[in-house]
Amino acid sequence: MKLFDTFLTGLSTGSIYSLMSIALVLVWRSTRVINFAQAGQAVLSTYVGYEIIVRTNSFWFGLIAAMIAGAAIGALIDFFFMRALFKRVKSGPIVLVAPVVATLGLLGIIQAITGFIWGLDNKSITPPVTTGGFTIGDRTLPFGPLNLLIVVAVTVSLLILAIIFQRTNIGLSLRASAFSPEISKLSGIKVDAIRTFGWALSGAAGGLAGILFVSNSALNPNAMDVLLVFGFVSAVIGGLDSLIGAVAGGFVLGMAINFAVAYIDTQMIFPTTFLILILVLLLKPSGLFSRSKGRRD
Amino acid sequence: MTLVVNDLTVDHGSIRAVSSVSFTVPTGQLATIIGANGAGKTTLLRALSGLIQPKSGSATWQSNSILNQPPERLARAGILHVADGKSVIAELSVKENLSLPTLWQRDKKSAKSSLDSVFQIFPRLAERINQNAGTLSGGERQMLAIGRAIVAKPKLLLLDEPSLGLAPLIVEQIFQTIKRLQTEMKLTVVLVEQNAMSALKIADEGIVLNLGKVVAVDSAQKLLNDPAVKAAYLGF
Amino acid sequence: MQSRFDSARKRFIAFVLLGWILLLISDRVGELRNYQGAFVAMYSLAIACLILLTGYSGQLSLGQGALMAVGGYSAALTATKLSWHPVVALIMAVLVAGLFGLIIGFAVARLSGPYLSGTTLALAIALPSLANTFPSLGAEEGIIFDVGKAPTRFGEAFSQYKWFFWISALAALISIWLIANLLASKFGRNWKAIRDNQTAAALSGLNPGRLKVTAFAISSAFSGLAGALLVMLISAVSPSAFPLSLSFLILTGAVVTGVYNLRGVVFGALVLVVIPEIADAVVTSLGGSERLTSTLPGFLVSLLLILAVLFTPNGPGHLIHFRKKNTKK
Numbered sequence: 001m002k003l004f005d006t007f008l009t010g011l012s013t014g015s016i017y018s019l020m021s022i023a024l025v026l027v028w029r030s031t032r033v034i035n036f037a038q039a040g041q042a043v044l045s046t047y048v049g050y051e052i053i054v055r056t057n058s059f060w061f062g063l064i065a066a067m068i069a070g071a072a073i074g075a076l077i078d079f080f081f082m083r084a085l086f087k088r089v090k091s092g093p094i095v096l097v098a099p100v101v102a103t104l105g106l107l108g109i110i111q112a113i114t115g116f117i118w119g120l121d122n123k124s125i126t127p128p129v130t131t132g133g134f135t136i137g138d139r140t141l142p143f144g145p146l147n148l149l150i151v152v153a154v155t156v157s158l159l160i161l162a163i164i165f166q167r168t169n170i171g172l173s174l175r176a177s178a179f180s181p182e183i184s185k186l187s188g189i190k191v192d193a194i195r196t197f198g199w200a201l202s203g204a205a206g207g208l209a210g211i212l213f214v215s216n217s218a219l220n221p222n223a224m225d226v227l228l229v230f231g232f233v234s235a236v237i238g239g240l241d242s243l244i245g246a247v248a249g250g251f252v253l254g255m256a257i258n259f260a261v262a263y264i265d266t267q268m269i270f271p272t273t274f275l276i277l278i279l280v281l282l283l284k285p286s287g288l289f290s291r292s293k294g295r296r297d
Numbered sequence: 298m299t300l301v302v303n304d305l306t307v308d309h310g311s312i313r314a315v316s317s318v319s320f321t322v323p324t325g326q327l328a329t330i331i332g333a334n335g336a337g338k339t340t341l342l343r344a345l346s347g348l349i350q351p352k353s354g355s356a357t358w359q360s361n362s363i364l365n366q367p368p369e370r371l372a373r374a375g376i377l378h379v380a381d382g383k384s385v386i387a388e389l390s391v392k393e394n395l396s397l398p399t400l401w402q403r404d405k406k407s408a409k410s411s412l413d414s415v416f417q418i419f420p421r422l423a424e425r426i427n428q429n430a431g432t433l434s435g436g437e438r439q440m441l442a443i444g445r446a447i448v449a450k451p452k453l454l455l456l457d458e459p460s461l462g463l464a465p466l467i468v469e470q471i472f473q474t475i476k477r478l479q480t481e482m483k484l485t486v487v488l489v490e491q492n493a494m495s496a497l498k499i500a501d502e503g504i505v506l507n508l509g510k511v512v513a514v515d516s517a518q519k520l521l522n523d524p525a526v527k528a529a530y531l532g533f
Numbered sequence: 534m535q536s537r538f539d540s541a542r543k544r545f546i547a548f549v550l551l552g553w554i555l556l557l558i559s560d561r562v563g564e565l566r567n568y569q570g571a572f573v574a575m576y577s578l579a580i581a582c583l584i585l586l587t588g589y590s591g592q593l594s595l596g597q598g599a600l601m602a603v604g605g606y607s608a609a610l611t612a613t614k615l616s617w618h619p620v621v622a623l624i625m626a627v628l629v630a631g632l633f634g635l636i637i638g639f640a641v642a643r644l645s646g647p648y649l650s651g652t653t654l655a656l657a658i659a660l661p662s663l664a665n666t667f668p669s670l671g672a673e674e675g676i677i678f679d680v681g682k683a684p685t686r687f688g689e690a691f692s693q694y695k696w697f698f699w700i701s702a703l704a705a706l707i708s709i710w711l712i713a714n715l716l717a718s719k720f721g722r723n724w725k726a727i728r729d730n731q732t733a734a735a736l737s738g739l740n741p742g743r744l745k746v747t748a749f750a751i752s753s754a755f756s757g758l759a760g761a762l763l764v765m766l767i768s769a770v771s772p773s774a775f776p777l778s779l780s781f782l783i784l785t786g787a788v789v790t791g792v793y794n795l796r797g798v799v800f801g802a803l804v805l806v807v808i809p810e811i812a813d814a815v816v817t818s819l820g821g822s823e824r825l826t827s828t829l830p831g832f833l834v835s836l837l838l839i840l841a842v843l844f845t846p847n848g849p850g851h852l853i854h855f856r857k858k859n860t861k862k
């Protein structure tokens with residue numbers, strides 16, 4: 001029974017990790033940047049969603065607002081910031097460090113601004129369904145309507161993303177620009193615009209992850225920091241380049257953490273994260289779903 | 298109505314890769330640029346297709362300047378650059394590679410028909426339509442790279458060493474196709490080659506580059522027979 | 534040969550002079566400045582370690598805090614549980630952290646770019662929290678680390694903070710001197726070679742794996758010392774002394790310094806200590822709210838970080854133009 005319960009909680013944690021992981025992979029694929037600012041983008045989008053929920057009393061409007069805000073913030077960051085960064089920092093060993101540092105700096109700025117506007121205290125978002133667990137007979141599961149909502153919302157958005165990527169022209173442009181910006185440009189694709197679109201998609205995914213995550217906990221400027229770390233680790237486990245890998249990584253990590261907490265100790269969350277990561281990377285140094293190695297040496 | 302390159306200079310940092318290069322390719326002609334490794338051929342083509350910014354000079358195509366423009370705009374205007382090293386996206390299928398230039402074309406019907414014409418020219422691609430480009434043979438990949446450019450309805454085709462790493466028989470085949478494209482589709486072609494002999498045989502005009510400078514420009518026929526050029530630059 | 538010997542000698546003299554000047558200064562300034570000076574020294578060392586690891590060997594670590602934690606815990610355990618002399622505790626920090634770095638280095642040497650960053654990031658959050666699971670590590674309350682008072686021969690007026698400063702500055706000076714010599718040696722050149730082009734370096738006979746592990750171990754050893762100094766300055770070691778933000782702070786310092794050059798470490802460290810002060814001053818002059826107080830320092834540090842990468846990506850006053858052949862896709 002405990003096994004099954006843990007599996008269920010793992011499912012819902014894993015799906016949120018997957019979403020964050022996808023948000024990071026979308027940007028990595030298109031820009032080759034690990035976007036640490038995503039934790040800030042997601043928090044800011046979630047605050048926008050929170051304001052809408054407070055004003056309209058509708059969780060759903062808030063959710064949509066958060067996604068739209070996320071997309072807008074993502075696109076703006078790429079358009080005004082990342083483009084300038086890549087123009088300035090083109091060559092030399094700094095290329096390795098600059099994007100990481102720049103997005104970390106951006107994260108700090110966004111968090112400071114959200115902290116200044118909304119304060120550092122916890123805000124809460126009332127989910128549209130009860131947070132309790134389903135009951136079977138006389139047993140209450142650690143999995144309730146809210147968890148179900150999360151799993152369904154994540155599954156639906158993953159399906160939409162899959163359709164965009166595999167079945168649409170813009171999806172093909174996204175993939176082509178990710179694999180080879182140069183060939184894409186030479187084929188007439190506006191790679192810069194496509195890249196900005198990738199950031200927008202990623203921002204929307206982050207906004208959704210944010211509002212779902214917070215509906216189960218609390219909202220403050222640092223609320224997404226841990227989620228970012230889990231999302232990043234999931235993405236790395238999955239191989240960074242692959243959307244399927246991102247999802248798989250999210251679930252692997254979600255399950256591992258929940259099982260470690262249930263069967264070993266509640267303090268095991270972070271040590272487990274590290275252990276799983278290092279195990280996967282020892283076996284496959286570029287993640288579970290990485291494709292042909294050395295493609296962009 | 299020609300490609301006119303005038304006094305073009307391109308630097309890579311402190312290295313001067315192309316210095317004061319001038320030449321003209323009349324519409325419908327096939328010009329080949331030959332020269333040893335590091336002569337600056339690739340750099341020259343990359344400047345013409347907008348991938349790098351030149352230091353100075355000018356280049357016009359049909360009287361419009363083509364320098365310092367985004368490559369995607371030039372591609373949409375019919376200036377198609379097939380980069381060196383079998384430039385295909387290995388992770389995408391043959392069909393997806395070929396459809397890249399149709400993604401932005403409004404006229405879907407004509408996009409379809411140009412796709413068909415590629416399959417006519419390269420029937421082998423039609424047989425491998427759903428295969429990943431990474432699994433193609435070297436020759437097939439080069440066909441795919443050229444095919445992708447054709448789908449975009451080129452007016453000016455810039456080819457960078459299509460013969461690189463291919464067996465002589467395949468090279469022959471590819472060069473014949475290039476010649477056919479030029480005459481049938483009335484293309485203007487700039488063909489960069491190390492394989493000077495084969496290139497000069499199909500070309501109308503030859504430009505010999507050495508250490509970034511033009512050292513000889515003449516009709517391909519003359520260059521083929523010029524003993525001085527032969528000895529110094531063609532190595533045969 | 535001769536000239537390298539000369540420059541090594543010059544470096545030695547420069548460090549001795551610097552040390553002398555610092556001691557003179559410490560006599561002239563107040564308690565708070567001495568305490569802050571001790572922090573500057575500690576940060577300088579931590580930044581130097583990151584520069585060695587990232588700027589030279591090309592391994593971007595987001596987990597320097599974890600390496601510092603290993604050193605901090607080793608020192609505190611040695612001094613408190615084993616009751617050994619504080620100096621032994623500091624040496625212990627170097628040894629244990631170095632060994633730890635060696636092991637981790639072996640595990641991560643094959644990883645590149647974001648995979649390495651991800652692993653070190655996970656390490657930075659995982660390691661300190663591990664302390665909570667072992668009661669012997671003191672859990673949240675932590676373990677005391679007391680280096681004791683200054684020897685009486687320094688006189689009555691010699692304060693605890695000044696003593697902190699002396700220890701911190703001396704340890705940092707010696708370590709940074711060692712690191713500077715290392716970076717100027719064959720090791721430094723080989724690290725740069727694998728950073729710039731690993732394949733080419735391997736072809737020319739270098740062993741990238743071994744070089745990376747060495748860099749990781751050395752960086753870790755000295756980071757451990759920095760961690761021990763940090764623990765000394767705040768008197769006790771606990772998980773909360775090594776938050777993720779510490780790792781990011783060190784990275785900020787390194788970027789402001791210019792990741793590829795050791796020369797500005799003190800400047801970078803100074804910035805880390807000065808910014809909160811500036812923020813405080815700004816807030817008071819604005820008659821500021823609590824919100825401003827709590828968000829302004831973070832804002833300033835982040836802004837500085839961004840301005841630094843945008844405008845002096847290779848470090849202030851050090852605008853080397855480094856060319857690398859564009860990788861052809």
Ligand SMILES: Nc1ncnc2c1ncn2[C@@H]1O[C@H](COP(=O)(O)OP(=O)(O)OP(=O)(O)O)[C@@H](O)[C@H]1O
Binds near residue numbers: 859
């Ligand atoms: N990205 C770059 N950075 C620095 N130097 C470069 C770069 N690309 C080319 N070069 C230099 O410019 C010169 C010309 O190179 P280019 O690639 O244009 O020659 P090429 O004629 O195409 O040679 P090949 O026949 O070998 O392809 C060479 O000396 C080369 O080293």
Ligand SMILES: [Mg+2]
Binds near residue numbers: 338339
């Ligand atoms: Mg070339």
